[in-house]
Amino acid sequence: MKFNTLLKRIARGNTTNLAGGCAFSQSPKAELVSILLTAMLGDQFYRSGDATAARVKQLVAATEDKAFVAKAAIYARTRAGMRSVSHLVAAELARGVKGAPWTKRFYRGVVHRPDDVLEILACYLAAYARPIPNALKKGLGAALAEFDEYQLAKYRRDTAELKLVDAVNLLHPPHSEPLRKLMRGDLAPAATWETKLTQAGARGENEEEVAELKSAAWEELIASRKLGYFALLRNLRNILEQAPQCVDAALAMLVDERLIAKSLVLPFRYLTALEAVQSSKLPRASDVLPALSEAVDKSLANVPAFDGRTLIALDGSGSMNGRPLAIGSLFAAVLAKANVGATVMVFSNDADFVALNRRDSTLTLTREIARHAPGGGTNFHAIFQRTTCAYDRIVILSDMQGWMGHQAPTDTFAAYKQRTGCDPHVFSFDLAGYGTLQFPERNVYCLAGFSDKAFQTMRFLEEDKHALVHEIEAIEL
Structure with missing residues (x-):
């Protein structure tokens, strides 16, 4: 072997990337983790959403260690806040894994909200139709049985192609009083911000009355803390405009460490909120910037401080x-x-x-x-x-x-x-x-993702270059 030729081959990489340049391929596990922690299944600069979904399916099929695939999906959904791609992986595992003892526990673990059940089930039915695998039925059914009335009412999706009522009929989950109320039609409408604002708009007889009712609705939602954290971020501009008397209370919620940790909001969402607020030029908009910065700092509190340069x-x-x-x-x-x-x-x-x-x-x-x-x-x-x-x-x-x-x-x-x-x-x-x-x-140390979890992993990488994969492997099924 001519070693100069070998060096040239190394410099050229062992594959070609989507831009046509020289590159190095990843191991299947590393690529699966990378795509799970970054892909939202929308169109990207170099790849369409459909092509990304197809690649996810290929990786799930090609990875022999299906338990690792399941753990990666749980990590992506519950620790990194990635939704659609974890739903796709869950549906693919239902098709590709038969009889494994961990499957029911996996489906229970990958569900974070009731609409996760709907999306996983819809994904499977769209791709493979019925019958629904028993593990998928039991796991998703067990997850549904644990949600309370408010959660079921909030995500009942009565106008969707696949409604929560349909999911109960298909999955036959264990009985619970909230599910019985759902099936009888006795669930009270969830007091979501959308519902409150819609009701305010319908009740007002003129613009002045509508504005007063919307202001009161925001005040109630914030005082009772029934406004979700992501909804708070999305509506900062509306609160500034429609309920300026609630700004201080809203900003107190914004920097609440417990709410930040529970929300799984991806850090770039703060930038979207900042742009919306600054473009409004509303009074007190300048007060939001310090609070948003504080919230970002708290959401990324695990950024490592390294020695040296x-x-x-x-x-x-x-x-x-x-x-x-x-x-x-x-x-x-x-x-x-x-x-x-x-x-x-x-x-x-x-x-x-x-x-x-x-x-x-x-x-x-x-x-x-x-x-x-x-x-x-x-x-x-x-x-x-x-x-x-x-x-x-x-x-x-x-x-x-x-x-x-x-x-x-x-x-x-x-x-x-x-x-x-x-x-x-x-x-x-x-x-x-x-x-x-x-x-x-x-x-190199390979990292991926949009959440603070990537920074936590950086702490260990200089000692263990496969820390991210090992962290996922440590998840219990």
Whole structure:
């Protein structure tokens, strides 16, 4: 064997990514975890939602360890807040696993809300029709039997193709008084914010009366804490406009650590709320920014503070526009604030360092970092070509679709290490789940996801490079 040829082959990677560039494939388990923690089954820059769903099905079928697949789905739904992709995996497992002793417990474990039952069941029926496997019936039925009247009323979905009543008829869950009331039609309407606001609009005889009733409805919802945390985020602008007397109480809910932890709200949702509030130009809108920043900091409280110097390299190329750039900028900001010896870089065709004032709020830093994203191509080589300092670790936040430079950046990285005399840890943070890496998996710590759980895992990765997979494997079925 000619070893120069071998080196050339390594630099070229062992696969081609969706952008047409050299890349490295992931192990099936790592790719499954990556896609489960990033995919919302909507269209992405390089892949349609249907293609993503097809890839999920392929990975579920190809992974021999179906118990690991089940644990990954539970992790994605209950710890990382990912919904649609966990529903798809649950439906696929119902088709592909027969007779395993853990299946009933899996379906009970992957259900977080009553509508999870509806979505998993609808997904299975749409793909495979009836009969419904016994494990799916028993597991989803057991989950339904544990919900209370309010939860069942909130998610009864009377106008949907598959209603909660239909699910009870199909699954035959264990009897419970809330389910009996559901089937008799005796459940009182859930006092959701949608219901309250709709009733207020219907009862008012003129615009002034409607405004008063809506203001009172918001006041009642917030005072009784019957407004869900995600609904609170979505309606901050409405509360500012329609019930300004409730702003202080609403912001107290916003920064409540217990509500934040229970909500499973993904961190980028705070950016959406911020944009809606700031565009309103309403009185007291400026009061919301500090509260939103405090809520973000609490939702990402497990960001590790590393010793030594850290380089945070954010992909600012065109394919990152939208959610990947939003979450990447946010993660870069919180990492920079948590680590005094951190430097932030944004790369695309080339790479530039971003000067930050760490006394600014998290969300202000996030927007400043995102502002430096130029679009254009994806050149991973630029990270190491523009870096002259020796770092202890390098965190790369990207969709991993590098294509510039004709080769994967392994040689450029090796040259950087030789030039600076350092041997940094590399965290490869996948923000899209497309399934490829820019470094061989054995040389990097692979991370994925949009939640704070990824930061918890970073604490252990320098000791155990497969910490994320091991954390999922530790879930009990």
